[in-house]
Amino acid sequence: MDILTLVGLIFGVGALLLGQYLEGGQASALLNGPAAVIVLGGSMGAIMLQAPMSTFMRSLHILGWIFRPPTLAADEAIEKLIAWSNIARKEGLLGLEAISETEPDAFARKGLQLLVDGSEPEVMRGILEVEVDAKEHHDMQAANIYASMGGYTPTIGIIGAVMGLIQVMNNLADPSQLGHGIAVAFVATIYGVGTANLLLIPIANKLKSIIHGQTQFRLMIIEGIVSIAEGENPRNIQTKLQGYLH
Known part of the structure:
Protein backbone atom coordinates (compact mmCIF):
# COMPACT_ATOMS: atom_id res chain seq x y z
CA MET A 1 0.00 0.00 0.00
CA ASN A 32 -24.21 20.31 -3.25
CA GLY A 33 -25.75 17.60 -5.41
CA PRO A 34 -26.49 19.64 -8.53
CA ALA A 35 -22.96 21.06 -8.59
CA ALA A 36 -21.47 17.57 -8.27
CA VAL A 37 -23.67 16.27 -11.10
CA ILE A 38 -22.66 19.14 -13.39
CA VAL A 39 -18.92 18.90 -12.74
CA LEU A 40 -18.41 15.15 -12.40
CA GLY A 41 -21.01 14.11 -14.96
CA GLY A 42 -19.90 16.72 -17.49
CA SER A 43 -16.21 15.82 -17.09
CA MET A 44 -16.93 12.12 -17.42
CA GLY A 45 -18.97 12.70 -20.56
CA ALA A 46 -16.20 14.82 -22.08
CA ILE A 47 -13.53 12.21 -21.41
CA MET A 48 -15.69 9.43 -22.80
CA LEU A 49 -16.10 11.47 -25.96
CA GLN A 50 -12.34 11.99 -26.17
CA ALA A 51 -10.96 8.53 -25.40
CA PRO A 52 -11.19 5.19 -27.24
CA MET A 53 -12.90 2.44 -25.26
CA SER A 54 -9.68 0.44 -24.73
CA THR A 55 -7.87 3.48 -23.31
CA PHE A 56 -10.79 4.43 -21.08
CA MET A 57 -11.08 0.90 -19.66
CA ARG A 58 -7.33 0.72 -19.13
CA SER A 59 -7.47 3.97 -17.17
CA LEU A 60 -10.01 2.42 -14.80
CA HIS A 61 -7.90 -0.72 -14.48
CA ILE A 62 -4.71 1.10 -13.47
CA LEU A 63 -6.37 3.55 -11.08
CA GLY A 64 -5.75 1.17 -8.18
CA TRP A 65 -2.00 1.57 -8.74
CA ILE A 66 -2.04 4.84 -6.82
CA PHE A 67 -2.74 2.78 -3.69
CA ARG A 68 -1.12 -0.53 -4.63
CA PRO A 69 1.51 -0.03 -7.34
CA PRO A 70 2.84 -3.14 -9.10
CA THR A 71 5.75 -4.69 -7.25
CA LEU A 72 9.08 -4.21 -9.02
CA ALA A 73 11.63 -6.37 -7.22
CA ALA A 74 14.69 -4.99 -9.01
CA ASP A 75 17.21 -6.56 -6.59
CA GLU A 76 15.65 -10.00 -7.00
CA ALA A 77 15.55 -9.57 -10.78
CA ILE A 78 19.26 -8.75 -10.87
CA GLU A 79 20.02 -11.82 -8.77
CA LYS A 80 18.02 -13.95 -11.21
CA LEU A 81 19.79 -12.50 -14.23
CA ILE A 82 23.20 -13.15 -12.68
CA ALA A 83 22.16 -16.72 -11.87
CA TRP A 84 21.00 -17.18 -15.48
CA SER A 85 24.29 -15.77 -16.70
CA ASN A 86 26.25 -18.28 -14.62
CA ILE A 87 24.12 -21.16 -15.94
CA ALA A 88 24.63 -19.97 -19.52
CA ARG A 89 28.42 -19.86 -19.04
CA LYS A 90 28.55 -23.34 -17.55
CA GLU A 91 25.87 -25.20 -19.54
CA GLY A 92 25.30 -23.02 -22.57
CA LEU A 93 22.13 -21.14 -23.48
CA LEU A 94 20.13 -24.37 -23.71
CA GLY A 95 20.70 -24.78 -19.98
CA LEU A 96 18.14 -22.01 -19.52
CA GLU A 97 15.38 -23.87 -21.36
CA ALA A 98 13.79 -25.34 -18.24
CA ILE A 99 13.90 -21.96 -16.50
CA SER A 100 12.26 -20.26 -19.49
CA GLU A 101 9.26 -22.56 -19.11
CA THR A 102 8.70 -21.83 -15.42
CA GLU A 103 9.67 -18.14 -15.09
CA PRO A 104 6.59 -16.38 -13.61
CA ASP A 105 7.25 -12.95 -15.14
CA ALA A 106 5.85 -12.98 -18.69
CA PHE A 107 8.27 -10.38 -20.03
CA ALA A 108 11.37 -12.09 -18.62
CA ARG A 109 10.02 -15.43 -19.85
CA LYS A 110 9.73 -14.06 -23.37
CA GLY A 111 13.31 -12.81 -23.20
CA LEU A 112 14.54 -16.18 -21.96
CA GLN A 113 12.74 -17.96 -24.79
CA LEU A 114 14.41 -15.71 -27.33
CA LEU A 115 17.72 -16.40 -25.61
CA VAL A 116 17.23 -20.17 -25.69
CA ASP A 117 16.19 -20.01 -29.35
CA GLY A 118 19.58 -18.51 -30.15
CA SER A 119 18.34 -15.13 -31.41
CA GLU A 120 20.95 -12.50 -32.18
CA PRO A 121 21.42 -9.97 -29.33
CA GLU A 122 20.28 -6.96 -31.39
CA VAL A 123 17.27 -8.88 -32.70
CA MET A 124 16.31 -9.75 -29.13
CA ARG A 125 16.75 -6.15 -28.03
CA GLY A 126 14.58 -4.91 -30.90
CA ILE A 127 11.76 -7.39 -30.22
CA LEU A 128 11.66 -6.70 -26.50
CA GLU A 129 11.96 -2.92 -26.84
CA VAL A 130 8.99 -2.85 -29.21
CA GLU A 131 6.90 -4.55 -26.53
CA VAL A 132 8.14 -2.14 -23.86
CA ASP A 133 7.40 0.91 -26.01
CA ALA A 134 3.93 -0.33 -26.93
CA LYS A 135 2.98 -1.05 -23.31
CA GLU A 136 4.37 2.26 -22.09
CA HIS A 137 2.46 4.15 -24.78
CA HIS A 138 -0.82 2.41 -23.96
CA ASP A 139 -0.45 2.95 -20.22
CA MET A 140 0.61 6.59 -20.66
CA GLN A 141 -2.50 7.23 -22.75
CA ALA A 142 -4.55 5.74 -19.91
CA ALA A 143 -2.80 7.95 -17.33
CA ASN A 144 -3.43 10.99 -19.53
CA ILE A 145 -7.16 10.34 -19.17
CA TYR A 146 -6.89 11.77 -15.64
CA ALA A 147 -4.74 14.68 -16.79
CA SER A 148 -7.35 15.50 -19.44
CA MET A 149 -10.15 15.32 -16.90
CA GLY A 150 -8.09 17.66 -14.73
CA GLY A 151 -8.19 20.11 -17.61
CA TYR A 152 -11.94 19.77 -18.16
CA THR A 153 -13.26 19.98 -14.60
CA PRO A 154 -12.33 23.63 -13.85
CA THR A 155 -13.99 24.79 -17.08
CA ILE A 156 -17.08 22.69 -16.44
CA GLY A 157 -17.09 24.08 -12.90
CA ILE A 158 -17.31 27.55 -14.42
CA ILE A 159 -20.18 26.35 -16.61
CA GLY A 160 -21.91 25.17 -13.43
CA ALA A 161 -21.27 28.57 -11.85
CA VAL A 162 -22.83 30.35 -14.81
CA MET A 163 -25.83 28.00 -14.71
CA GLY A 164 -26.27 28.79 -11.02
CA LEU A 165 -26.13 32.52 -11.70
CA ILE A 166 -28.70 32.12 -14.46
CA GLN A 167 -31.04 30.59 -11.88
CA VAL A 168 -30.32 33.50 -9.58
CA MET A 169 -31.21 36.00 -12.29
CA ASN A 170 -34.38 34.10 -13.14
CA ASN A 171 -35.53 34.17 -9.52
CA LEU A 172 -34.73 37.72 -8.48
CA ALA A 173 -38.38 38.18 -7.58
CA ASP A 174 -38.26 35.18 -5.22
CA PRO A 175 -35.58 35.75 -2.55
CA SER A 176 -36.02 32.21 -1.20
CA GLN A 177 -34.49 30.80 -4.40
CA LEU A 178 -31.49 33.10 -4.52
CA GLY A 179 -29.40 31.28 -1.91
CA HIS A 180 -29.71 27.93 -3.65
CA GLY A 181 -28.67 29.33 -7.02
CA ILE A 182 -25.67 31.18 -5.60
CA ALA A 183 -24.60 28.05 -3.70
CA VAL A 184 -24.63 25.97 -6.86
CA ALA A 185 -22.62 28.67 -8.63
CA PHE A 186 -19.79 28.87 -6.13
CA VAL A 187 -19.72 25.24 -5.07
CA ALA A 188 -19.51 24.11 -8.70
CA THR A 189 -16.39 26.25 -9.13
CA ILE A 190 -14.85 24.73 -6.00
CA TYR A 191 -15.67 21.21 -7.20
CA GLY A 192 -14.13 21.87 -10.61
CA VAL A 193 -10.88 23.46 -9.44
CA GLY A 194 -10.54 21.29 -6.34
CA THR A 195 -11.14 17.99 -8.15
CA ALA A 196 -8.60 18.90 -10.82
CA ASN A 197 -5.82 20.04 -8.52
CA LEU A 198 -6.32 17.78 -5.51
CA LEU A 199 -7.25 14.55 -7.30
CA LEU A 200 -7.08 14.22 -11.06
CA ILE A 201 -3.78 15.91 -11.96
CA PRO A 202 -1.91 14.32 -8.98
CA ILE A 203 -3.37 10.91 -9.92
CA ALA A 204 -2.17 11.33 -13.51
CA ASN A 205 1.33 12.30 -12.39
CA LYS A 206 1.60 9.43 -9.93
CA LEU A 207 0.48 6.93 -12.57
CA LYS A 208 3.03 8.32 -15.03
CA SER A 209 5.75 7.91 -12.41
CA ILE A 210 4.73 4.28 -11.82
CA ILE A 211 4.65 3.58 -15.57
CA HIS A 212 8.11 5.11 -15.97
CA GLY A 213 9.39 2.85 -13.18
CA GLN A 214 7.91 -0.21 -14.93
CA THR A 215 9.59 0.80 -18.19
CA GLN A 216 12.97 1.19 -16.50
CA PHE A 217 12.53 -2.20 -14.86
CA ARG A 218 11.83 -3.88 -18.21
CA LEU A 219 14.76 -2.08 -19.85
CA MET A 220 16.94 -3.52 -17.09
CA ILE A 221 15.65 -7.01 -17.92
CA ILE A 222 16.42 -6.43 -21.59
CA GLU A 223 19.94 -5.25 -20.82
CA GLY A 224 20.58 -8.28 -18.64
CA ILE A 225 19.27 -10.81 -21.19
CA VAL A 226 21.15 -9.20 -24.08
CA SER A 227 24.32 -9.19 -21.98
CA ILE A 228 23.89 -12.91 -21.36
CA ALA A 229 23.45 -13.47 -25.09
CA GLU A 230 26.67 -11.54 -25.75
CA GLY A 231 28.53 -13.72 -23.23
CA GLU A 232 29.51 -10.94 -20.85
CA ASN A 233 31.09 -11.75 -17.52
CA PRO A 234 28.42 -12.14 -14.78
CA ARG A 235 30.26 -9.68 -12.55
CA ASN A 236 30.24 -7.05 -15.28
CA ILE A 237 26.54 -7.68 -15.89
CA GLN A 238 25.81 -7.19 -12.21
CA THR A 239 27.73 -3.91 -12.11
CA LYS A 240 25.90 -2.66 -15.19
CA LEU A 241 22.43 -3.60 -13.95
CA GLN A 242 22.96 -2.08 -10.53
CA GLY A 243 23.09 1.28 -12.28
CA TYR A 244 19.32 0.95 -12.83
CA LEU A 245 18.75 0.90 -9.10
CA HIS A 246 19.63 4.59 -8.85
Whole structure:
Protein backbone atom coordinates (compact mmCIF):
# COMPACT_ATOMS: atom_id res chain seq x y z
CA MET A 1 0.00 0.00 0.00
CA ASP A 2 1.31 3.44 -0.96
CA ILE A 3 0.66 5.26 2.32
CA LEU A 4 1.69 8.59 0.79
CA THR A 5 -1.39 8.54 -1.47
CA LEU A 6 -3.69 8.15 1.51
CA VAL A 7 -1.86 10.83 3.50
CA GLY A 8 -2.00 13.20 0.54
CA LEU A 9 -5.75 12.72 0.15
CA ILE A 10 -6.32 13.35 3.85
CA PHE A 11 -4.12 16.46 3.85
CA GLY A 12 -5.69 17.88 0.70
CA VAL A 13 -9.33 17.40 1.64
CA GLY A 14 -8.61 18.14 5.29
CA ALA A 15 -7.03 21.49 4.42
CA LEU A 16 -10.18 22.56 2.57
CA LEU A 17 -12.45 21.52 5.41
CA LEU A 18 -10.23 23.13 8.02
CA GLY A 19 -10.10 26.36 6.04
CA GLN A 20 -13.89 26.34 5.75
CA TYR A 21 -14.18 25.84 9.51
CA LEU A 22 -11.67 28.60 10.34
CA GLU A 23 -13.64 31.01 8.18
CA GLY A 24 -16.73 30.26 10.23
CA GLY A 25 -18.41 28.05 7.65
CA GLN A 26 -19.75 24.52 7.87
CA ALA A 27 -18.57 21.49 5.93
CA SER A 28 -22.15 20.81 4.87
CA ALA A 29 -22.08 24.05 2.88
CA LEU A 30 -19.67 22.39 0.47
CA LEU A 31 -22.09 19.55 -0.23
CA ASN A 32 -24.21 20.31 -3.25
CA GLY A 33 -25.75 17.60 -5.41
CA PRO A 34 -26.49 19.64 -8.53
CA ALA A 35 -22.96 21.06 -8.59
CA ALA A 36 -21.47 17.57 -8.27
CA VAL A 37 -23.67 16.27 -11.10
CA ILE A 38 -22.66 19.14 -13.39
CA VAL A 39 -18.92 18.90 -12.74
CA LEU A 40 -18.41 15.15 -12.40
CA GLY A 41 -21.01 14.11 -14.96
CA GLY A 42 -19.90 16.72 -17.49
CA SER A 43 -16.21 15.82 -17.09
CA MET A 44 -16.93 12.12 -17.42
CA GLY A 45 -18.97 12.70 -20.56
CA ALA A 46 -16.20 14.82 -22.08
CA ILE A 47 -13.53 12.21 -21.41
CA MET A 48 -15.69 9.43 -22.80
CA LEU A 49 -16.10 11.47 -25.96
CA GLN A 50 -12.34 11.99 -26.17
CA ALA A 51 -10.96 8.53 -25.40
CA PRO A 52 -11.19 5.19 -27.24
CA MET A 53 -12.90 2.44 -25.26
CA SER A 54 -9.68 0.44 -24.73
CA THR A 55 -7.87 3.48 -23.31
CA PHE A 56 -10.79 4.43 -21.08
CA MET A 57 -11.08 0.90 -19.66
CA ARG A 58 -7.33 0.72 -19.13
CA SER A 59 -7.47 3.97 -17.17
CA LEU A 60 -10.01 2.42 -14.80
CA HIS A 61 -7.90 -0.72 -14.48
CA ILE A 62 -4.71 1.10 -13.47
CA LEU A 63 -6.37 3.55 -11.08
CA GLY A 64 -5.75 1.17 -8.18
CA TRP A 65 -2.00 1.57 -8.74
CA ILE A 66 -2.04 4.84 -6.82
CA PHE A 67 -2.74 2.78 -3.69
CA ARG A 68 -1.12 -0.53 -4.63
CA PRO A 69 1.51 -0.03 -7.34
CA PRO A 70 2.84 -3.14 -9.10
CA THR A 71 5.75 -4.69 -7.25
CA LEU A 72 9.08 -4.21 -9.02
CA ALA A 73 11.63 -6.37 -7.22
CA ALA A 74 14.69 -4.99 -9.01
CA ASP A 75 17.21 -6.56 -6.59
CA GLU A 76 15.65 -10.00 -7.00
CA ALA A 77 15.55 -9.57 -10.78
CA ILE A 78 19.26 -8.75 -10.87
CA GLU A 79 20.02 -11.82 -8.77
CA LYS A 80 18.02 -13.95 -11.21
CA LEU A 81 19.79 -12.50 -14.23
CA ILE A 82 23.20 -13.15 -12.68
CA ALA A 83 22.16 -16.72 -11.87
CA TRP A 84 21.00 -17.18 -15.48
CA SER A 85 24.29 -15.77 -16.70
CA ASN A 86 26.25 -18.28 -14.62
CA ILE A 87 24.12 -21.16 -15.94
CA ALA A 88 24.63 -19.97 -19.52
CA ARG A 89 28.42 -19.86 -19.04
CA LYS A 90 28.55 -23.34 -17.55
CA GLU A 91 25.87 -25.20 -19.54
CA GLY A 92 25.30 -23.02 -22.57
CA LEU A 93 22.13 -21.14 -23.48
CA LEU A 94 20.13 -24.37 -23.71
CA GLY A 95 20.70 -24.78 -19.98
CA LEU A 96 18.14 -22.01 -19.52
CA GLU A 97 15.38 -23.87 -21.36
CA ALA A 98 13.79 -25.34 -18.24
CA ILE A 99 13.90 -21.96 -16.50
CA SER A 100 12.26 -20.26 -19.49
CA GLU A 101 9.26 -22.56 -19.11
CA THR A 102 8.70 -21.83 -15.42
CA GLU A 103 9.67 -18.14 -15.09
CA PRO A 104 6.59 -16.38 -13.61
CA ASP A 105 7.25 -12.95 -15.14
CA ALA A 106 5.85 -12.98 -18.69
CA PHE A 107 8.27 -10.38 -20.03
CA ALA A 108 11.37 -12.09 -18.62
CA ARG A 109 10.02 -15.43 -19.85
CA LYS A 110 9.73 -14.06 -23.37
CA GLY A 111 13.31 -12.81 -23.20
CA LEU A 112 14.54 -16.18 -21.96
CA GLN A 113 12.74 -17.96 -24.79
CA LEU A 114 14.41 -15.71 -27.33
CA LEU A 115 17.72 -16.40 -25.61
CA VAL A 116 17.23 -20.17 -25.69
CA ASP A 117 16.19 -20.01 -29.35
CA GLY A 118 19.58 -18.51 -30.15
CA SER A 119 18.34 -15.13 -31.41
CA GLU A 120 20.95 -12.50 -32.18
CA PRO A 121 21.42 -9.97 -29.33
CA GLU A 122 20.28 -6.96 -31.39
CA VAL A 123 17.27 -8.88 -32.70
CA MET A 124 16.31 -9.75 -29.13
CA ARG A 125 16.75 -6.15 -28.03
CA GLY A 126 14.58 -4.91 -30.90
CA ILE A 127 11.76 -7.39 -30.22
CA LEU A 128 11.66 -6.70 -26.50
CA GLU A 129 11.96 -2.92 -26.84
CA VAL A 130 8.99 -2.85 -29.21
CA GLU A 131 6.90 -4.55 -26.53
CA VAL A 132 8.14 -2.14 -23.86
CA ASP A 133 7.40 0.91 -26.01
CA ALA A 134 3.93 -0.33 -26.93
CA LYS A 135 2.98 -1.05 -23.31
CA GLU A 136 4.37 2.26 -22.09
CA HIS A 137 2.46 4.15 -24.78
CA HIS A 138 -0.82 2.41 -23.96
CA ASP A 139 -0.45 2.95 -20.22
CA MET A 140 0.61 6.59 -20.66
CA GLN A 141 -2.50 7.23 -22.75
CA ALA A 142 -4.55 5.74 -19.91
CA ALA A 143 -2.80 7.95 -17.33
CA ASN A 144 -3.43 10.99 -19.53
CA ILE A 145 -7.16 10.34 -19.17
CA TYR A 146 -6.89 11.77 -15.64
CA ALA A 147 -4.74 14.68 -16.79
CA SER A 148 -7.35 15.50 -19.44
CA MET A 149 -10.15 15.32 -16.90
CA GLY A 150 -8.09 17.66 -14.73
CA GLY A 151 -8.19 20.11 -17.61
CA TYR A 152 -11.94 19.77 -18.16
CA THR A 153 -13.26 19.98 -14.60
CA PRO A 154 -12.33 23.63 -13.85
CA THR A 155 -13.99 24.79 -17.08
CA ILE A 156 -17.08 22.69 -16.44
CA GLY A 157 -17.09 24.08 -12.90
CA ILE A 158 -17.31 27.55 -14.42
CA ILE A 159 -20.18 26.35 -16.61
CA GLY A 160 -21.91 25.17 -13.43
CA ALA A 161 -21.27 28.57 -11.85
CA VAL A 162 -22.83 30.35 -14.81
CA MET A 163 -25.83 28.00 -14.71
CA GLY A 164 -26.27 28.79 -11.02
CA LEU A 165 -26.13 32.52 -11.70
CA ILE A 166 -28.70 32.12 -14.46
CA GLN A 167 -31.04 30.59 -11.88
CA VAL A 168 -30.32 33.50 -9.58
CA MET A 169 -31.21 36.00 -12.29
CA ASN A 170 -34.38 34.10 -13.14
CA ASN A 171 -35.53 34.17 -9.52
CA LEU A 172 -34.73 37.72 -8.48
CA ALA A 173 -38.38 38.18 -7.58
CA ASP A 174 -38.26 35.18 -5.22
CA PRO A 175 -35.58 35.75 -2.55
CA SER A 176 -36.02 32.21 -1.20
CA GLN A 177 -34.49 30.80 -4.40
CA LEU A 178 -31.49 33.10 -4.52
CA GLY A 179 -29.40 31.28 -1.91
CA HIS A 180 -29.71 27.93 -3.65
CA GLY A 181 -28.67 29.33 -7.02
CA ILE A 182 -25.67 31.18 -5.60
CA ALA A 183 -24.60 28.05 -3.70
CA VAL A 184 -24.63 25.97 -6.86
CA ALA A 185 -22.62 28.67 -8.63
CA PHE A 186 -19.79 28.87 -6.13
CA VAL A 187 -19.72 25.24 -5.07
CA ALA A 188 -19.51 24.11 -8.70
CA THR A 189 -16.39 26.25 -9.13
CA ILE A 190 -14.85 24.73 -6.00
CA TYR A 191 -15.67 21.21 -7.20
CA GLY A 192 -14.13 21.87 -10.61
CA VAL A 193 -10.88 23.46 -9.44
CA GLY A 194 -10.54 21.29 -6.34
CA THR A 195 -11.14 17.99 -8.15
CA ALA A 196 -8.60 18.90 -10.82
CA ASN A 197 -5.82 20.04 -8.52
CA LEU A 198 -6.32 17.78 -5.51
CA LEU A 199 -7.25 14.55 -7.30
CA LEU A 200 -7.08 14.22 -11.06
CA ILE A 201 -3.78 15.91 -11.96
CA PRO A 202 -1.91 14.32 -8.98
CA ILE A 203 -3.37 10.91 -9.92
CA ALA A 204 -2.17 11.33 -13.51
CA ASN A 205 1.33 12.30 -12.39
CA LYS A 206 1.60 9.43 -9.93
CA LEU A 207 0.48 6.93 -12.57
CA LYS A 208 3.03 8.32 -15.03
CA SER A 209 5.75 7.91 -12.41
CA ILE A 210 4.73 4.28 -11.82
CA ILE A 211 4.65 3.58 -15.57
CA HIS A 212 8.11 5.11 -15.97
CA GLY A 213 9.39 2.85 -13.18
CA GLN A 214 7.91 -0.21 -14.93
CA THR A 215 9.59 0.80 -18.19
CA GLN A 216 12.97 1.19 -16.50
CA PHE A 217 12.53 -2.20 -14.86
CA ARG A 218 11.83 -3.88 -18.21
CA LEU A 219 14.76 -2.08 -19.85
CA MET A 220 16.94 -3.52 -17.09
CA ILE A 221 15.65 -7.01 -17.92
CA ILE A 222 16.42 -6.43 -21.59
CA GLU A 223 19.94 -5.25 -20.82
CA GLY A 224 20.58 -8.28 -18.64
CA ILE A 225 19.27 -10.81 -21.19
CA VAL A 226 21.15 -9.20 -24.08
CA SER A 227 24.32 -9.19 -21.98
CA ILE A 228 23.89 -12.91 -21.36
CA ALA A 229 23.45 -13.47 -25.09
CA GLU A 230 26.67 -11.54 -25.75
CA GLY A 231 28.53 -13.72 -23.23
CA GLU A 232 29.51 -10.94 -20.85
CA ASN A 233 31.09 -11.75 -17.52
CA PRO A 234 28.42 -12.14 -14.78
CA ARG A 235 30.26 -9.68 -12.55
CA ASN A 236 30.24 -7.05 -15.28
CA ILE A 237 26.54 -7.68 -15.89
CA GLN A 238 25.81 -7.19 -12.21
CA THR A 239 27.73 -3.91 -12.11
CA LYS A 240 25.90 -2.66 -15.19
CA LEU A 241 22.43 -3.60 -13.95
CA GLN A 242 22.96 -2.08 -10.53
CA GLY A 243 23.09 1.28 -12.28
CA TYR A 244 19.32 0.95 -12.83
CA LEU A 245 18.75 0.90 -9.10
CA HIS A 246 19.63 4.59 -8.85
